[in-house]
Amino acid sequence: MITCVVRYVIDPEKTEAFERFGRRWMALVDAHGGSHHGYYLPAEGASDEALALFSFPSLAEYERYRELFGRDPEFIEADRIRDDSGCVLRHERTFMRPLERHA
Template identity: 50%
Template sequence: MITCYLKYVLDPYKLEAFEHYGKLWIPLVAKFGGQHHGYFLPSEGANNIAMAMFTFPSLAAYEHYRQTSMNDPECIAAFKYAEETRCILSYERSFFRPVFGNQA
C-alpha cells in the first residue's frame, strides 16, 4: 500500500476554483483503483496551502494510474481546468507507507 500526499500552494483568491478541481479528482482516483482521502483546504493559519491524500495498493498501481490518466478525457479536462483557472501556483508530491500496530 502506498499513500500519495500532495501539498499545494494556491492563489488564495481562487480557493473556490481549487475546491472544484479537487471535487473533479476524487472520483477519478477511484475510477483508476485508488482510494481518495480528500482535499483539505485552508481554515486557520496560512491561507494559501492545501493538501490531498490518496492511496493505491502499490507504487506500480499508482504509476499505472499516472500513465493512464494522461490519456483519459476526464483527467485531461481536470488538468485543463487547473491550468485555465491558475488556482494552483505549485505543488509537491511525496509517498508514504502506513505502519499499523500489532493485530491479533
C-alpha cells in the same frame, strides 16, 4: 499500500476553482483503483496551503493510474480546471507508507 501526499500552494482568491479541481480528482482516483482520502483546505493559519491524500494498493497500481495523465480525456479535463483557473501555484508529491497500529 502506498499513500501520495500532495502539498499545494494555491491562490487564496481561487479556492472555489481549487475545490472543483479537487472534487474531480477525487472521483478519478476512486474510479481508477485508488482510494482518495480527501483534500484539506486552509481554515486557519496560512491561507495558501492545501493537501491531498490518496492511496493505491501498490506503487505499480499507482503507476498504471499515472499512465492516463495527458492521454485520458477525463484526466485532461480535470487538469484543465487547474490550468485555466490558475488556482494552483505549485505542488509537490511525497509517497508514504503507513505504520499500522496493530501489526
